[in-house]
Amino acid sequence: MVKELPWLQTKKETTSMTMRLYDTARQEIVDLEVGDHVQMYVCGITPYDSTHLGHAATYLTYDLIIRRLEDLGHTVELVRNVTDVDDSILPKARELGIDFLKLAESEMDRFSQDMEALNTRPASSEPRATESIAGMIELISALESGGHTYTIDGITYFDVSTFASFGKLSHLTNAEMVALAAERGGSPDDPRQRNALDFVLWQPSADDEPRWDSPFGPGRPGWHIECSAMSMDALGTTIDIHGGGGDLIFPHHECEIAQSECVTGELFSRYWVHAGLVAYQGTKMSKSLGNLVFVSDLRQKIDPRAIRLALMAHHYRSDFEWFDEEGPQAQSDLEWLVRAAGDADPVSHGPLIDEVRSALDDDLDAPRARAALLAAAQSIEDGAGPPHRGCLVAAASLCGIDLRE
Ligand SMILES: [Zn+2]
Numbered sequence: 276m277v278k279e280l281p282w283l284q285t286k287k288e289t290t291s292m293t294m295r296l297y298d299t300a301r302q303e304i305v306d307l308e309v310g311d312h313v314q315m316y317v318c319g320i321t322p323y324d325s326t327h328l329g330h331a332a333t334y335l336t337y338d339l340i341i342r343r344l345e346d347l348g349h350t351v352e353l354v355r356n357v358t359d360v361d362d363s364i365l366p367k368a369r370e371l372g373i374d375f376l377k378l379a380e381s382e383m384d385r386f387s388q389d390m391e392a393l394n395t396r397p398a399s400s401e402p403r404a405t406e407s408i409a410g411m412i413e414l415i416s417a418l419e420s421g422g423h424t425y426t427i428d429g430i431t432y433f434d435v436s437t438f439a440s441f442g443k444l445s446h447l448t449n450a451e452m453v454a455l456a457a458e459r460g461g462s463p464d465d466p467r468q469r470n471a472l473d474f475v476l477w478q479p480s481a482d483d484e485p486r487w488d489s490p491f492g493p494g495r496p497g498w499h500i501e502c503s504a505m506s507m508d509a510l511g512t513t514i515d516i517h518g519g520g521g522d523l524i525f526p527h528h529e530c531e532i533a534q535s536e537c538v539t540g541e542l543f544s545r546y547w548v549h550a551g552l553v554a555y556q557g558t559k560m561s562k563s564l565g566n567l568v569f570v571s572d573l574r575q576k577i578d579p580r581a582i583r584l585a586l587m588a589h590h591y592r593s594d595f596e597w598f599d600e601e602g603p604q605a606q607s608d609l610e611w612l613v614r615a616a617g618d619a620d621p622v623s624h625g626p627l628i629d630e631v632r633s634a635l636d637d638d639l640d641a642p643r644a645r646a647a648l649l650a651a652a653q654s655i656e657d658g659a660g661p662p663h664r665g666c667l668v669a670a671a672s673l674c675g676i677d678l679r680e
Pocket of ligand 1: 319
């Protein structure tokens, strides 16, 4: 269950503090200028395989942002979708010989258990693509009326030449976008496309795939339109913060922007925050290589709080490699923190709390926050008095780690 942190509530009116985060679109660290209520959309999982460490690193990034925003007195509405129909879950279900929705159901359960074990704030809503088809059809129809689409062989494409700012998020050259599109599910060589970067909005389903009726023929949605529809349905035309792994910047998020802004004429997201990718001991972590580190396996070996602590050692924006020895090291760091905290009650203020807040405000410098926690444990061990213990409990709770469990 979510633990409230009443001893840490800072009312926004009483502080001039603001989080600063790197905005992918502006390509710089900026003040996060948001109202009392913050709307955040984070691209969720495709539920065809278990939660791995890369997912955990991504979702813990947004969890830390949410915790600090709440600490600053904001309320945060988090929408994290479930991509339960796309080009990766359908082949996997076919390979396993089970219904794709059954596969989605069981993997969503496992994901929820992992997220709960990691003490992440629950999402306000977790829309599923298969339950949001009407909104996608509505968006595609609006795009069609606006002259942004064309249909060939039953496939409806988005015509990127109708959106002048295509590329404004990723800042990639045309050639770089074409190369990445080919790598990440696009089809730049499809001779039916008017432009290499055009992407699928709607497509016919294979015989054993699910299909929905639509004005463009029976079929299923393309991946990108799913998130635009789910985001707008839950949060309206403009959201405050859009997040996801760095590999989603292009093409996924670039395409979301194009199709959304063509329909609404408004800015789709005010800030874009992306998390780095995790490799494993020198190799890209990937399903095909069979080297995924699953959260469910890892938490058999170490306390989920230690997983949080281990991931905090890496800055959210850097791609990093996970090494097996980080698990036991984090477990022993956690045990050290727990011993140092003892049975102290959290206190409302203190230098360590200020230090952790300031680290989080500084482009979510979790490594600095983690180092401050460990330094505090050291000074308690060296004889610092009881208030320091309460300060450590409060500062760790800001990072989602309850030392009193
Ligand atoms: Zn998405």
